[in-house]
Amino acid sequence: MRPWRFVIAFGAVSMLVDFVYEGARSVTGPLLASLGASALTVGIVTGVGEGAALVLRLASGPLADRSGRFWTWTIAGYALTIVTVPVLGLAGTLWTAATLVIAERVGKAVRSPAKDTLLSHATATTGRGRGFAVHEAMDQIGALVGPLTVAAVLATTGDDYAPALGVLALPGAAALALLVWLRARVPDPAAYEPGEAVPGPVPQPAGEAPVRRERLPRAFWAYAAFTGATLLGYATFGVLSYHVIERHLLPAAAVPVLYAAAMGTDALAALATGWAYDRYGAHVLTVLPLLAATTALLAFTDTVDLVVLGTLAWGAAMGVQESTLRATVADLVPPTRRATAYGLFAAVMGVGTLAGGILAGALYAYSIPAMVTVTLAIQAGALLLLAAARTRRI
Numbered sequence: 001m002r003p004w005r006f007v008i009a010f011g012a013v014s015m016l017v018d019f020v021y022e023g024a025r026s027v028t029g030p031l032l033a034s035l036g037a038s039a040l041t042v043g044i045v046t047g048v049g050e051g052a053a054l055v056l057r058l059a060s061g062p063l064a065d066r067s068g069r070f071w072t073w074t075i076a077g078y079a080l081t082i083v084t085v086p087v088l089g090l091a092g093t094l095w096t097a098a099t100l101v102i103a104e105r106v107g108k109a110v111r112s113p114a115k116d117t118l119l120s121h122a123t124a125t126t127g128r129g130r131g132f133a134v135h136e137a138m139d140q141i142g143a144l145v146g147p148l149t150v151a152a153v154l155a156t157t158g159d160d161y162a163p164a165l166g167v168l169a170l171p172g173a174a175a176l177a178l179l180v181w182l183r184a185r186v187p188d189p190a191a192y193e194p195g196e197a198v199p200g201p202v203p204q205p206a207g208e209a210p211v212r213r214e215r216l217p218r219a220f221w222a223y224a225a226f227t228g229a230t231l232l233g234y235a236t237f238g239v240l241s242y243h244v245i246e247r248h249l250l251p252a253a254a255v256p257v258l259y260a261a262a263m264g265t266d267a268l269a270a271l272a273t274g275w276a277y278d279r280y281g282a283h284v285l286t287v288l289p290l291l292a293a294t295t296a297l298l299a300f301t302d303t304v305d306l307v308v309l310g311t312l313a314w315g316a317a318m319g320v321q322e323s324t325l326r327a328t329v330a331d332l333v334p335p336t337r338r339a340t341a342y343g344l345f346a347a348v349m350g351v352g353t354l355a356g357g358i359l360a361g362a363l364y365a366y367s368i369p370a371m372v373t374v375t376l377a378i379q380a381g382a383l384l385l386l387a388a389a390r391t392r393r394i
Contacts, residue, residue: 229385
């Protein structure tokens with residue numbers, strides 16, 4: 001299978017799985033609120049979930065590198081997500097629902113470093129920015145259709161979440177079947193990477209000292225610090241959708257539609273910044289703090305039009321995070337350390353996301369103007385970190 005066909009086939013898998021979990025994420029805030037959650041609780045649960053999806057890659061990344069079983073980790077992570085989402089609609093208590101929300105995100109932690117490593121080999125030929133951007137754009141087709149499907153079912157069932165989430169089992173089953181087929185067709189994607197040998201784990205002879213693994217470059221850490229700071233001032237959609245429901249700006253069935261619109265913006269932003277990254281490099285990441293600041297300024301007002309614009313800015317920031325950030329890591333780190341780098345990078349993102357979710361929820365409960373002010377200050381600091389990172393030749 002040629003590299004572009006591999007990227008597109010992998011994109012189809014992600015599209016189907018995004019159909020599943022983005023459909024669920026689009027109603028996480030209202031679902032938790034219906035079970036009695038406060039704004040702070042929603043912020044904590046969604047923050048912990050997103051943090052788990054990222055911090056746990058600190059373990060799954062190195063384990064994938066050491067075992068060399070990238071396909072196994074990828075399939076296992078996708079399976080966990082696909083199983084937990086339909087069950088979420090049956091949760092009868094807040095803590096059961098919270099546990100399932102977090103478990104779904106753990107599935108992403110299990111698969112992501114291995115999946116991104118597999119994809120990075122093919123994008124070495126297609127172009128890092130373009131390859132990851134096309135993959136992310138295909139993701140967002142599922143992220144667009146999933147929430148719209150959930151919205152349609154909610155509209156016909158009177159806000160009953162069980163059937164709305166139950167229908168997501170169908171694209172999940174299709175994704176697993178396609179993934180198993182793709183593994184059979186391309187068992188070793190490392191062969192795509194020109195001029196690089198990417199071996200599996202090599203056992204050490206008895207009595208010999210272990211081979212010292214090369215360190216990750218300093219530019220990688222500078223870049224990770226910038227990303228973590230940006231996410232510290234980036235509210236989760238759970239908090240954003242909670243605001244929409246609590247202020248009675250939109251009905252519950254319209255929230256997934258709003259999320260779907262954000263995912264459409266995500267896809268467009270991924271394609272635009274992916275192309276710009278291949279041409280101009282990581283300087284394009286200046287847009288990320290600006291989008292996060294715009295989200296805070298618009299999405300937490302009481303004007304529906306401004307909230308919609310702020311949500312679209314939130315989606316555009318997601319597009320940059322899910323495509324261009326992954327492409328830059330692949331360019332900074334050699335193949336033999338790439339899954340580890342993705343895990344470490346995601347851990348930094350996870351700390352930022354967890355702290356950001358809790359901070360946004362707490363500040364929202366205290367004062368929305370205070371939340372906006374703190375967010376703007378954090379994003380200004382992130383821009384300074386990016387300027388410092390450029391001195392390390394990112």
